[in-house]
Amino acid sequence: MSRYAPVPFPQVKLEGQFWHERLDTVLDRTVPSQHKKLGEYGILDSLKLPKPPPPLRFPRHANGFTVQVFWDSDVGKWIEAASYALAHRRNADIEAKIEAAIDDLEKAQAPDGYLNCWYLGREPDKRWTNLRDNHEMYNAGHLLEGAVAYFQVTGRRRFLDVMERYLDHIYATFGTGPGQRRGYDGHEEIELALMKLYYLTGEKKHLDFAAYLINERGQQPPHYFDVERERREGGDSKQPYVFANYEYSQSHKPVREQDKVVGHAVRAMYLYTAMADLAAELDDAGLKHACEVLWDDVMETKMYVTAGLGPSAHNEGFTHDFDLPNQTAYAETCASVALIFWAQRMLHLDLDGKYADILELAMFNGALSGLSRDGEHYFYANPLESDGTPTRWDWHTCPCCTMNVSRLVASVGGYFLSVAEDGVAFHLYGGIASDVEIGGVKVGLREVSNYPWSGDIAISVDPETPAAFDLALRIPGWCQGAKVQVNGEEADAAAAKRGYLTIHRTWQASDRVTLDLPMPPTRLYAHPGVIMDAGRVALKRGPLVYCLEEFDNPGGRVQRIKLPRSAELLAEPRADLFGGIVTLTARGTAIDEGDWKTLYRTTPALQTPTSLVAIPYYLWSNRGQGSMMVWVPEQPG
């Protein structure tokens, strides 16, 4: 099969209602307000070196770690998101703000290329002494992603030059050569950023260093983090490692030997993304196999139904199989965003709809839930159940998720289409237009739909000249009974293989394909190993997971409500909600709280009939505080 490559987002125009609204919000509100917050929280000031470091405003842990050590990354990620925004609409004010940050970074850079504002400002002598905890390479990676994005959109090289000087310093410092340290990052990120730079420049040194980091990770004995700890703290005063094990950073064994998804979820997802990149680029079957084994592990035992990842706040990550608590779910927004990255890489390593299904699931649920309707409030953790306590924040002490969701939305068009020499693949639907080149022929593509609210999809294929190529249409895994017509003639949708129906023909201007993806409301049940979901049911329609929110089900906490198994689920369009959505409704039963006086009693609660209304999960907590649940207790009968 031919190798597909994503069509970059600037070539994909978002025309559909769903993404158009999200994109406008991010461009108009999120990106500017994030810059304001970066200023208010002192993050922009932290780049202005030399100047006396401000007092520590955040706790510093035994190992020297403070959230401030990753502020550079927040700036990098904002520049990346802002650059994507500029690709949609140039904006002199935003550009000036990016340039000002680049000014600061350029001035801060040490003569030898080193550029980490935390260390330069506070502890210049201690650079590279604690890769395990202190995020220098992670910061470099995010700055690099920002520099790549800014260059791609504006053609301005200055930031990229700064970062390339920094990378040369890093390449000289670390590696397997004589006099080099065999270090690698405690928080993976730079690997995937280096792959982006490699794709941009074609310079092999970037690919090589990414491969070095991947290959060196977890090699032992000795473990590099032990070596640097010994050097840092001496033999005597061994500060214990806060996270107690190397699973936390997926450095417990070489990556090719890893077969269980462990540790910090975002770290893991960034690592696997780069592993998949490298596996594709180097045609490395061992690495590809490791990716596939890890993919199966997370899919079979560790993913929330919303595509949230990492149940535990303690390690911001994974625990053990089937441990998916709902109310305390960490399910960090960043982790679902990073899962999208990984899924996209897997999809291009092996065009299988199962990857696109998860990409879509994470996009519409676990990732998008991190951003409020107004574009200026966030969830860092994305619980699947709430007693009404959690609410969206306008910023985070550790603001990683805020810019992860803005950069995702600002570049979301990049996940819709891929092209190969002899074909084009549609992974997502939702109303896009794009001009692509297939086998040397320019082809205009337009997909018109009200997806994800409706599965009625119309695609026009307009090659400049008639051309024979594959049109691969993703038939989502959640969809039964898809129908496809080409110029009004039924195609055999059942011929779809591994999630894609491939239509090969000589395409002519004005060819029309229609796709009917039925999306009746469905019930999902969790593996009995997920003890939290025993006796419960999740509601889904198309790619959207639904939840009950108190706002639509007034009268007490939504946990009072049960859904009878026999109750019919109805999809109800609601133009009055969130600019037009589809809710799910059903009859249910509800417990009466009114007659309770004590905490425990021997008589069960009274139950009365009620009706229930579910909204898409990603929209929860946009109308004030209130209880919410995804997994609804099911009542037999």
Place this chain on the structure above:
Amino acid sequence: MSRYAPVPFPQVKLEGQFWHERLDTVLDRTVPSQHKKLGEYGILDSLKLPKPPPPLRFPRHANGFTVQVFWDSDVGKWIEAASYALAHRRNADIEAKIEAAIDDLEKAQAPDGYLNCWYLGREPDKRWTNLRDNHEMYNAGHLLEGAVAYFQVTGRRRFLDVMERYLDHIYATFGTGPGQRRGYDGHEEIELALMKLYYLTGEKKHLDFAAYLINERGQQPPHYFDVERERREGGDSKQPYVFANYEYSQSHKPVREQDKVVGHAVRAMYLYTAMADLAAELDDAGLKHACEVLWDDVMETKMYVTAGLGPSAHNEGFTHDFDLPNQTAYAETCASVALIFWAQRMLHLDLDGKYADILELAMFNGALSGLSRDGEHYFYANPLESDGTPTRWDWHTCPCCTMNVSRLVASVGGYFLSVAEDGVAFHLYGGIASDVEIGGVKVGLREVSNYPWSGDIAISVDPETPAAFDLALRIPGWCQGAKVQVNGEEADAAAAKRGYLTIHRTWQASDRVTLDLPMPPTRLYAHPGVIMDAGRVALKRGPLVYCLEEFDNPGGRVQRIKLPRSAELLAEPRADLFGGIVTLTARGTAIDEGDWKTLYRTTPALQTPTSLVAIPYYLWSNRGQGSMMVWVPEQPG
């Protein structure tokens, strides 16, 4: 009503099977093995000053806190538990070990009386600079409790002399007088220890300082913890407070104004215990009222059905009303032990069975669950549900709970009886014998029963000479239809008031009272505000909360099981289990895990009939790892 005072445990002989076994285990296994662990973990060595401090083996937080700062308290608590053990059986080896620790403490004591081994060994100049976090008064309190217990059992004053010198130093340093600091403890404990010393010695200065600590707590502005932080860190480098608020230490407002139970659960319970002590001793209606308001708050909104307290590991404490997650329940053993202390003080402030009910509930469930059957393994956190991951530990980095449960069991007899000038009250049953003095007459009491397995209770009352007094028998709140006979004649059990049936008569030698407390298996339901327990039912019999454990319900995780509402619960004596217990059995249904391949699917799980076996909660996790649940999903019908 006359004022009742507890009959101290050495005067109460435990003869019944239940407590006899627990006591023997603690004397023979727990106390000796705890001393061994204190040695292995360097805790005993930490008293041997002066000598170079060992390397930090535990993380030190930004505020200087490390678990090692409360090692003195662990020694104090072990001496207390060991002293109680000696009251049952003198043991030269244990006494030598206590004396050795006292040798070290005596040598370590500074000339001015100060005695905190962490500060003396590491940072002698920093003593009393961080009452908020660093546990100096807390340690002093536990050492004092140890000294009081050791003196009471052996009559040896040396440790008590050491502690009284230390207290004189503390009294000179803190207070409202000129040149004194208005400090108080960040972790309450010393207050209740001072009350014990006051009861022992009658010296008013101890009562006065306890009252000072209680009264000063939470006074502001300025808040003392702010004052000392300013002094410690200067104006500029304000390390943020790890726990971010003064609710954590119940110092957010003066104690008489507190009406919600907040913060660290053990801190709160120790504080309330001392408040109730003081309210009784000073006849302080305001303090009594505060205790009652706080009691109602925790009972109505914050207590697990096992009498576990504090759902959150984050603050080891309370969160918000009805937040009682099962699997992640912190419910620290120490907190349930401390609830027993508080309940006992409340009971003696106001003889109401509601306090004894909770005392008993905590004893048989949330506290006792912290100690394994073999007496050498522990739970620090006591979850109400498990997927099989948690298991008992043989020690804890922070071993506070281990000695809390051993000192409780070693002194458990002290919770059974109270006497007044004109009466005796039975709070607990389980087979005890005691000689008490009532109005100058010696009265032999024997209570024979197989409680908590059976509610058939026989009490003999043998006054030396015929004497008129009250016999107050607790009729547990969980009991319906209690029957009482005096010398074979029916008494009017329905005349019981506030949990006690008071029988006034002229008692003669060989008077016999029988008490029949029916204990059918019962179902309990939680307030709908406890969203985690919606649709679930807890099983109880007498004072014991039950749980399903995988060991008795093989075939997968117990969470596969549901209990039909109509299923009859049967109490089944099982001589083969744990030396003889009563299990509960019922028919149920179980989900079939066998046919699951994916994490989520659209078809519900298959259910098949099964039978279920529940064991007392306190016995879980004694037969290897396996899943467990207290709140069982209920099936209508």
